[in-house]
Amino acid sequence: MIYLDNAATTKPCKEAVTAVVNGLETFGNPSSLHSLGLDAETLVTQQREIIANAIGAQPKEIYFTSGATESSNTAIFGAYAAHGKRKHRIVTTTVEHPSVARPIEKLEKLGCEVIRLSPDENGQITPKAVLDAVNDDTFLVSIMLVNNETGAVFDVPSAFSMIKKKYPQTLTHCDCVQGFMKLPISAKKLCADMISLSGHKIYAPKGIGALYLTSKIHLPPLLLGGGQEKGLRSGTESVPLICGFGAAVKALLGRVDENFKNAKAVQDYLVQKCSENGGMTVNFIGGSPYITSIAVEGLKSEVLLHFLEKKDIFVSSGSACSKGKKSSVIKEFRVPDALSDSVLRISISAETTTQDIDALMSAISEAQGSLARIKK
Numbered sequence: 001m002i003y004l005d006n007a008a009t010t011k012p013c014k015e016a017v018t019a020v021v022n023g024l025e026t027f028g029n030p031s032s033l034h035s036l037g038l039d040a041e042t043l044v045t046q047q048r049e050i051i052a053n054a055i056g057a058q059p060k061e062i063y064f065t066s067g068a069t070e071s072s073n074t075a076i077f078g079a080y081a082a083h084g085k086r087k088h089r090i091v092t093t094t095v096e097h098p099s100v101a102r103p104i105e106k107l108e109k110l111g112c113e114v115i116r117l118s119p120d121e122n123g124q125i126t127p128k129a130v131l132d133a134v135n136d137d138t139f140l141v142s143i144m145l146v147n148n149e150t151g152a153v154f155d156v157p158s159a160f161s162m163i164k165k166k167y168p169q170t171l172t173h174c175d176c177v178q179g180f181m182k183l184p185i186s187a188k189k190l191c192a193d194m195i196s197l198s199g200h201k202i203y204a205p206k207g208i209g210a211l212y213l214t215s216k217i218h219l220p221p222l223l224l225g226g227g228q229e230k231g232l233r234s235g236t237e238s239v240p241l242i243c244g245f246g247a248a249v250k251a252l253l254g255r256v257d258e259n260f261k262n263a264k265a266v267q268d269y270l271v272q273k274c275s276e277n278g279g280m281t282v283n284f285i286g287g288s289p290y291i292t293s294i295a296v297e298g299l300k301s302e303v304l305l306h307f308l309e310k311k312d313i314f315v316s317s318g319s320a321c322s323k324g325k326k327s328s329v330i331k332e333f334r335v336p337d338a339l340s341d342s343v344l345r346i347s348i349s350a351e352t353t354t355q356d357i358d359a360l361m362s363a364i365s366e367a368q369g370s371l372a373r374i375k376k
């Protein structure tokens with residue numbers, strides 16, 4: 001099996017699987033006062049330290065959630081609840097993941113003014129463009145670090161640091177899901193008040209994520225209840241999933257640069273093979289080495305995806321969340337209309353090799369031959 005859909009989700013690493021089992025066996029409720037509760041709480045505390053350390057934050061700034069979707073909803077609705085009565089503007093991009101775009105659309109319906117910035121001809125959103133969109137009435141700026149469909153990396157650190165200098169009260173949020181443990185990320189350098197992280201994109205289980213919230217601010221919670229996670233996220237902590245998350249992060253610590261180099265070599269190889277093969281376009285160059293958006297001229301993404309699947313090669317059409325729907329994000333990155341039905345997202349892991357790319361390319365060539373014949 002050749003799995004090239006790692007931006008949708010990843011196979012949990014051995015360390016995560018072992019840690020989940022340990023977390024299941026340490027079954028006490030972290031809120032219980034007896035020793036079984038304390039054992040579970042100790043595990044949660046240890047994982048919080050690991051994740052905080054991975055982004056240069058303090059453990060008290062990490063809140064466990066059910067995933068990045070919940071983290072971003074908490075950040076966005078929390079920012080609105082805290083400041084949305086006095087200020088009205090939100091600045092974001094046209095290419096955010098739905099977990100950011102949909103909550104912001106909801107706030108727009110409630111009366112917020114939303115400025116959505118599109119990538120320029122280089123696929124970039126310049127820090128100056130972001131700063132120019134912010135004014136005294138802006139309470140939130142939300143910009144992703146790595147786009148999940150094209151791999152474009154935005155210069156969020158420069159944009160947010162310029163905003164913080166001119167508008168220190170404006171809250172900054174960054175969806176770091178596709179960058180976490182793949183690019184070096186420092187909460188301080190990012191100048192983000194809030195950062196969304198997800199476990200299942202980095203070899204941890206699904207259903208676990210975290211929100212980094214700078215200790216300088218307080219947000220009202222989305223979920224009310226027993227007051228876990230210092231009142232920001234009620235609900236008994238999922239100790240097994242938190243353990244899996246911490247173990248996956250720990251296994252990647254110190255390997256981010258080396259994995260990046262390997263991923264870049266594999267991506268360079270893929271780009272070269274696409275140009276040698278013919279009839280193929282690489283939609284975006286120069287972003288994250290882990291995500292490559294390509295188009296195979298004349299072949300519909302879904303048809304090709306299922307052709308590849310029969311050969312045990314798994315890729316995505318656009319992004320997994322779009323479930324085959326035509327992606328508006330791809331259009332924002334100026335992929336021509338004629339190719340927008342033919343987009344495949346190849347997203348690699350730390351384990352992907354150039355042999356995997358060879359197998360992909362030979363299967364695509366075969367599809368170009370046989371599916372083109374069927375069309376005639």
Ligand code: PLP
Pocket residue numbers: 007008066067068069070097099144146147148175177178197198199200208209321
């Ligand atoms: N943000 C981005 C950029 C993503 O790619 C995804 C998942 O596809 C999410 C957020 C949602 O993460 P989760 O599945 O943890 O809610």
